[in-house]
Amino acid sequence: MKNNLSNIKKAIKYLNKNQCVGIPTETVYGLAANAYSSAATIKIFKLKKRPQKNPLIVHYYDLKFLKKDCVINKHFLKLYRKYSPGPISYILKLKKNSLISKNVTNKQKTLAVRFPSHPITRNLLKKLNYPLAAPSANISTKISPVSKQDVKDEFGKKIDLILDGGTSKIGIESTIISLVNKPEILRLGGIPKEKLKKYLRLDLQFNSKSKIKSPGQGKTHYSPYIKLRLNVKAINKNEAFILIKKRKKISKNYFYLSKKNNLKEAAKNLYKTLRIIKKRKFKSIGIEKIPNKGFGEVINDRLQRASCFK
Ligand code: AMP
């Protein structure tokens, strides 16, 4: 990791000037800006080509900071103590006197918040007197970035600084849980649904059609814009093959998410692998069946959306 204090100081300088900075997190890299500033947050939407109706997740250092902006409840406190900092985002009610820019929430009365665990980003957040709005650092609907180079590939010279935090450890977005009414999961992600269900002792469902709108859960997302064929046993000629179990045959068309059927490892390697396949200019990808449990359910959710494009 090439980050030292001087890079963090540089990041603070850019952020204070309402510029966007690429930041590492354990889930995926984020495109960060001062969440209290409209001038700063509007730049996120422009750079990402993100529709303005799609609200942003705001990253905080800790609970003390968050209390300025959101109403805290008992389910939140229980989850926060166990899973934060970490790969889970909470939808909470926004306080009336919150300074969060209206761009961030699309004028809704709720806010998505997260406490990332990556040490570089935690260090940065601790030194700022505002939270960071930071969606994934990719052009809207395309593959999320898991390294500094991925962010560079997305934005080139359009952003001044990307902090280097190595490859993202989880490699897939956070789980989003709404705690505004009855807890429900709006996006599958870094903490599997079953774990949260057990811990909260609630009938927790993944509800992509919730009344709490999560507009980012559109049909097309996370997409390499290459034809994807899911649940295949064999590939067509010249097709890339994504696998989760080691095969005897060796082929340069084979791309392993895991060689041991380890679904957590497979999730971590998903975006990285899709980017490699795209760089190698394959026109089609076949993917073997991935068990629909734990991290497998998250992978299948992403692949489903990645395969829907025109
Ligand atoms: P990303 O662009 O990867 O950071 O994803 C952020 C996700 O959080 C998107 O799916 C957003 O629609 C969702 N989100 C952000 N704010 C809210 C909110 N207040 N209520 C519901 N979903 C939200």
Ligand code: MG
């Ligand atoms: Mg995203």
